[in-house]
Amino acid sequence: MKKILLVAVLAVSTLFSADHVIDQKGKTFIPHEITVAVGDTLTFKNSDPFAHNAYTDDEANEFDIGMQSPGTNASVTIKAAGTFSVECAIHPNMLLEVTAK
Amino acid sequence: MIRTLALSALVATLAITSVSATEDMSKWLRPSEIPQPKNNKLTPERIELGKLLYFDTRLSSSGEVSCATCHHPKRGWTDEKPTAKAVGVDGRVGPRNSPVVLNTAYQNRQFWDGRARTLEQQALGPIEADVEMNMPLDVLLPKLRKIKGYVELFEKAYPGEGITEKTLAKAIASFERTVVSTESPFDKYAKGDKYAISDKAKEGFELFAGKAGCINCHDGFNFTDGSFHNIGLHDGELQGKELGRYLVKMRAAWYGVMKTPTLRDVAKSFPYFHDGSVKTLEEATAICAGGGRFEHNVKNKSLSIVDRHLTKEEIDKVVAFMHTLTGPDMDLTIPTKFPQ
Numbered sequence: 001m002k003k004i005l006l007v008a009v010l011a012v013s014t015l016f017s018a019d020h021v022i023d024q025k026g027k028t029f030i031p032h033e034i035t036v037a038v039g040d041t042l043t044f045k046n047s048d049p050f051a052h053n054a055y056t057d058d059e060a061n062e063f064d065i066g067m068q069s070p071g072t073n074a075s076v077t078i079k080a081a082g083t084f085s086v087e088c089a090i091h092p093n094m095l096l097e098v099t100a101k
Numbered sequence: 102m103i104r105t106l107a108l109s110a111l112v113a114t115l116a117i118t119s120v121s122a123t124e125d126m127s128k129w130l131r132p133s134e135i136p137q138p139k140n141n142k143l144t145p146e147r148i149e150l151g152k153l154l155y156f157d158t159r160l161s162s163s164g165e166v167s168c169a170t171c172h173h174p175k176r177g178w179t180d181e182k183p184t185a186k187a188v189g190v191d192g193r194v195g196p197r198n199s200p201v202v203l204n205t206a207y208q209n210r211q212f213w214d215g216r217a218r219t220l221e222q223q224a225l226g227p228i229e230a231d232v233e234m235n236m237p238l239d240v241l242l243p244k245l246r247k248i249k250g251y252v253e254l255f256e257k258a259y260p261g262e263g264i265t266e267k268t269l270a271k272a273i274a275s276f277e278r279t280v281v282s283t284e285s286p287f288d289k290y291a292k293g294d295k296y297a298i299s300d301k302a303k304e305g306f307e308l309f310a311g312k313a314g315c316i317n318c319h320d321g322f323n324f325t326d327g328s329f330h331n332i333g334l335h336d337g338e339l340q341g342k343e344l345g346r347y348l349v350k351m352r353a354a355w356y357g358v359m360k361t362p363t364l365r366d367v368a369k370s371f372p373y374f375h376d377g378s379v380k381t382l383e384e385a386t387a388i389c390a391g392g393g394r395f396e397h398n399v400k401n402k403s404l405s406i407v408d409r410h411l412t413k414e415e416i417d418k419v420v421a422f423m424h425t426l427t428g429p430d431m432d433l434t435i436p437t438k439f440p441q
């Protein structure tokens with residue numbers, strides 16, 4: 001019974017976890033501010049004709065997508081609540097503010 | 102009736118094209134404002150004090166080196182003598198080529214590897230660095246406090262704050278912020294004066310923004326977007342030689358990367374690159390448009406550094422364009438008398 005409940009909860013949470021597309025275009029993140037829920041995914045899309053590299057050094061949500069080629073997508077899952085900024089390792093003027101609830 | 106319609110349609114299209122033409126060029130125009138931090142607004146007193154400190158050789162241990170030794174106005178704000186690596190007190194040679202101080206006000210990362218953010222954070226580094234001015238601040242600050250002229254000038258610039266690390270850095274940064282580009286022939290062209298640059302340079306600009314791919318990184322009015330890249334100046338593994346931004350943090354994307362420098366006044370500031378290994382703009386262009394100095398086996402080379410198959414004529418055109426980014430020297434009197 002317990003197991004079934006757990007499975008159901010998991011199913012519900014994946015059902016409700018959303019994917020948010022962040023476009024990287026003209027050396028900016030679009031949008032550049034976003035509110036998400038823990039468990040949601042951020043999908044970084046590269047619409048520029050050159051590489052990007054989204055990352056955050058935030059302790060709870062640390063990730064580094066690595067050098068991302070033009071025309072590709074890469075996703076990360078939000079692990080913990082809090083606010084943090086995502087930068088591009090190649091273009092430090094690119095900034096995305098994330099609020100995770 | 103139809104004719105007038107057609108004509109007005111034509112006029113409308115013409116208007117649209119000319120609008121978009123000026124719109125396209127607007128990103129190349131120099132901004133009218135200099136960005137200033139809230140806690141260090143520019144004032145004439147701060148700029149004047151910073152200028153004296155910038156040119157004062159008493160800020161170095163040998164009494165012979167000032168900021169201007171390595172960032173001189175007559176040389177596009179790089180080394181007064183065209184050396185590949187910066188030469189500081191007693192002829193000591195540093196690890197890197199001196200970048201230009203021009204337009205650093207618009208940069209939000211300083212140094213080749215971006216390790217400082219603001220000009221205030223940057224300013225004290227070279228004073229203390231043993232290969233540059235080699236002057237510990239706990240020696241310099243008491244020394245400056247004994248110079249009556251400086252005590253008065255600091256008081257005027259930063260009333261009640263005294264001569265401290267903070268006010269020293271703030272004053273130097275204030276002067277540096279005023280070091281911005283003057284109007285170059287390219288600026289006149291961008292504003293609509295079709296005859297300000299040669300046809301060769303115009304074709305060079307087209308290549309720069311198109312086939313040659315320079316605009317991927319040397320973008321915007323300052324001809325840099327502030328981005329970091331490994332352009333393949335070194336072969337294979339760097340073996341700790343020039344790890345660039347990787348020294349700031351060992352992030353894979355930072356292996357051997359350096360900041361994209363401005364190309365304004367670039368004709369004045371040879372030799373080029375962080376290692377000063379290249380003397381001419383032709384050679385620099387051939388490297389950037391030819392897939393790097395080494396085409397094979399360069400770890401973490403930028404995806405934008407590929408062979409663009411430029412002919413020699415095309416390289417010459419790009420170089421002719423870069424020469425149009427040279428403006429007249431800034432209106433500046435280099436101080437010869439210093440506070441006593």
Ligand SMILES: [Cu+2]
Binds near residue numbers: 088089094
């Ligand atoms: Cu980027």
